[in-house]
Amino acid sequence: MVNYKDVSVSFGKFNVLNNINFDVSKGDFLHIIGPNGSGKTTLVKLLVGLLKPTSGEISIDSETHMGYLPQKLNSKQNLPMTVLEVIYSGFKKQKLIPTKDEIKLIKSWLTKMEIPKLLNSSMLFLSGGQQQRVFIIRALISNPDLLILDEPASALDPSFREKFYHMLYQLRQDENMTIIHITHDLTDAVKKNCLTMYVDQTIKFFGTYRDFHEFEHQGHHHV
Amino acid sequence: MFDFLQYDFIQHAIFIGIALALSASLLSPFLVLNQQAMIADGLAHVSFAGIILGVLLSSEPLLLAIPFVMAASLLIKYLSTKKTINGDAAIGLVSAVSFAIGLILVKKGQGFNISIESILVGNIFTATNTEMILSIVITLLIGGFILFNYRSLLLMTYDENYAKFSKIKTSMLGYMLSGLTAFFIVIGVRTIGTLLISALVIFPSIISSQWTKSFRDTLIFGMISSFVVVIAGIFIAHPLEIPVGSTIVLLYAILLSVLLVVRTILRR
Numbered sequence: 457m458v459n460y461k462d463v464s465v466s467f468g469k470f471n472v473l474n475n476i477n478f479d480v481s482k483g484d485f486l487h488i489i490g491p492n493g494s495g496k497t498t499l500v501k502l503l504v505g506l507l508k509p510t511s512g513e514i515s516i517d518s519e520t521h522m523g524y525l526p527q528k529l530n531s532k533q534n535l536p537m538t539v540l541e542v543i544y545s546g547f548k549k550q551k552l553i554p555t556k557d558e559i560k561l562i563k564s565w566l567t568k569m570e571i572p573k574l575l576n577s578s579m580l581f582l583s584g585g586q587q588q589r590v591f592i593i594r595a596l597i598s599n600p601d602l603l604i605l606d607e608p609a610s611a612l613d614p615s616f617r618e619k620f621y622h623m624l625y626q627l628r629q630d631e632n633m634t635i636i637h638i639t640h641d642l643t644d645a646v647k648k649n650c651l652t653m654y655v656d657q658t659i660k661f662f663g664t665y666r667d668f669h670e671f672e673h674q675g676h677h678h679v
Numbered sequence: 680m681f682d683f684l685q686y687d688f689i690q691h692a693i694f695i696g697i698a699l700a701l702s703a704s705l706l707s708p709f710l711v712l713n714q715q716a717m718i719a720d721g722l723a724h725v726s727f728a729g730i731i732l733g734v735l736l737s738s739e740p741l742l743l744a745i746p747f748v749m750a751a752s753l754l755i756k757y758l759s760t761k762k763t764i765n766g767d768a769a770i771g772l773v774s775a776v777s778f779a780i781g782l783i784l785v786k787k788g789q790g791f792n793i794s795i796e797s798i799l800v801g802n803i804f805t806a807t808n809t810e811m812i813l814s815i816v817i818t819l820l821i822g823g824f825i826l827f828n829y830r831s832l833l834l835m836t837y838d839e840n841y842a843k844f845s846k847i848k849t850s851m852l853g854y855m856l857s858g859l860t861a862f863f864i865v866i867g868v869r870t871i872g873t874l875l876i877s878a879l880v881i882f883p884s885i886i887s888s889q890w891t892k893s894f895r896d897t898l899i900f901g902m903i904s905s906f907v908v909v910i911a912g913i914f915i916a917h918p919l920e921i922p923v924g925s926t927i928v929l930l931y932a933i934l935l936s937v938l939l940v941v942r943t944i945l946r947r
Contacts, residue, residue, distance in 0.1 A: 552830070
C-alpha cells in the first residue's frame with residue numbers, strides 16, 4: 457500500500473532522514489518509535505504530502521484515502537470554531553451546510569470518544585484532551601483506508617488511552633484499516649500482531665513487536 | 680426627516696455603502712482571523728498610487744487602478760511566500776513603494792487637478808455610476824467566491840497544513856482572496872478613503888468574534904453589524920456634514936467598546 461524507496465530528507469546541511477526503505481501492506485498496524493528529533497514526524501509528513509523528499513521516492517496505492525492526525529496543531533488558537541465545524545472539515549465531500557445524516561455520524565463519534573455533549577461547543581473552551589479527541593474524530597470520520605496518527609495519545613488521560621488503542625485495534629480488525637502510529641511510549645499501545653519501526657535518522661529496526669522486544673533486550677535502546 | 684432620501688446622490692451612497700459593508704464583512708474573517716488584517720491597509724496605500732495613475736491616464740480612473748492594485752496584491756502574496764520575507768514586511772515594502780510612486784505622480788501631474796485630500800479621505804456622496812456598478816460587481820464576485828469555496832477557505836484559515844493535506848489548493852485560493860480584496864479596496868478608497876478603508880475589513884470579525892462560538896456566526900454577525908454601522912454612518916454623517924468614513928469607523932469603535940465592556944461585566 458505504501459512504499460518508501462531510498463528516501464532521504466535534509467534541511468540545508470542537516471540530514472533528518474537517511475536512506476529510508478520500507479513497505480506497509482493493507483491491514484498493517486505499524487508503530488514508529490524513536491527519540492526526540494529522530495525524524496519520525498518528518499517520515500509521515502512525507503506520506504501526507506506536507507514535505508517532499510530530498511531524494512528517493514514514496515509511492516502510495518492510488519485511491520488510498522488517508523486520515524491524518526498531526527502532532528503539532530497549526531490551528532489558530534483565537535479563532536471561533538465549533539467542534540462540529542472542525543470535525544466536518546474531515547469529511548471527503550463537504551457541503552455548505554452539513555446534512556442530518558452527517559451530523560448524526562458526528563454525534564455517534566462524539567459519544568464513542570466520550571465527549572457526547574460538545575457538538576456545538578467552541579474549541580476555545582475545551583481542554584487539551586478534549587481538543588485531541590475532536591482531532592482524532594476528524595481523522596477517523598471519513599473511514600480512511602490509511603490512518604496516520606502522530607502521537608495521538610499524548611494529551612489523553614491514561615484510562616481513556618487504553619480504550620482508544622483498543623478502538624484502533626478493532627477498526628483494523630473490522631475495517632481492515634491500515635494504521636501508522638507514531639509514539640514515544642508503547643506502554644498502552646496494542647502490540648499484538650503489530651509491526652514496529654525504530655527510527656533514528658535511519659531505520660534501526662523494522663519487524664514484528666516480538667522481534668523488537670528482543671532487539672530491545674540486546675540493549676540497543678529502551679523505550 | 681428622511682426628505683434627503685429623495686436625492687440621487689444619497690441613494691447612490693446608501694447603495695454603495697451596503698455593497699461595501701457586505702463585501703468587507705465577507706472578506707473580514709478570512710483575512711483578520713488569519714493574521715492578514717494589514718493587507719487591507721497596505722493595499723489602500725497601493726490604491727493611492729493606482730488611482731492617481733488612473734486619473735492621469737484615463738477618464739475612468741478605477742478601470743486602471745483596479746488591475747494595478749490587484750497586481751500589487753499578487754506581488755505581496757508572492758513575496759510573502761519567500762522564506763526570507765515575512766508577510767507583514769512584504770505588505771510594508773509594496774505599499775511604501777507604491778505610495779512613493781503616487782506622491783511623485785501627484786507632484787508631476789499637478790495640471791490634472793488631483794486632490795490628495797479627496798483620495799485620502801474619499802467621498803461617498805460624489806460616487807459616479809461606474810463606481811456604483813463596480814461596487815455591485817465586487818459584492819457579487821466576493822459573495823460567489825466565498826459561497827463556492829466556503830469550506831476550503833474555512834479550513835485554510837483555521838489550519839493551513841491540514842488544508843494542504845486535504846488537497847485544497849491553498850495557494851490559488853490565497854491569491855484569489857488577495858485579488859478580490861484589492862478590487863474591493865480600490866472602490867472603497869474612492870468612497871471611504873485611503874486612510875480608513877482597512878477599518879471596514881478589520882472591524883466586522885473582531886466585533887463578532889467577541890461573542891460568537893462558531894466561524895459561521897462570526898461571518899453572519901459581522902455582516903449584520905457592518906450593514907447597520909455603515910447605514911447609520913451615512914445617515915448620521917450627512918446632516919452633520921462630517922466625513923462618512925470617519926463616522927463609520929467611530930461607530931465601529933463605539934460598538935466594539937460597548938461589547939467589550941458588556942462581555943467583561945457578564946463574565947464576572
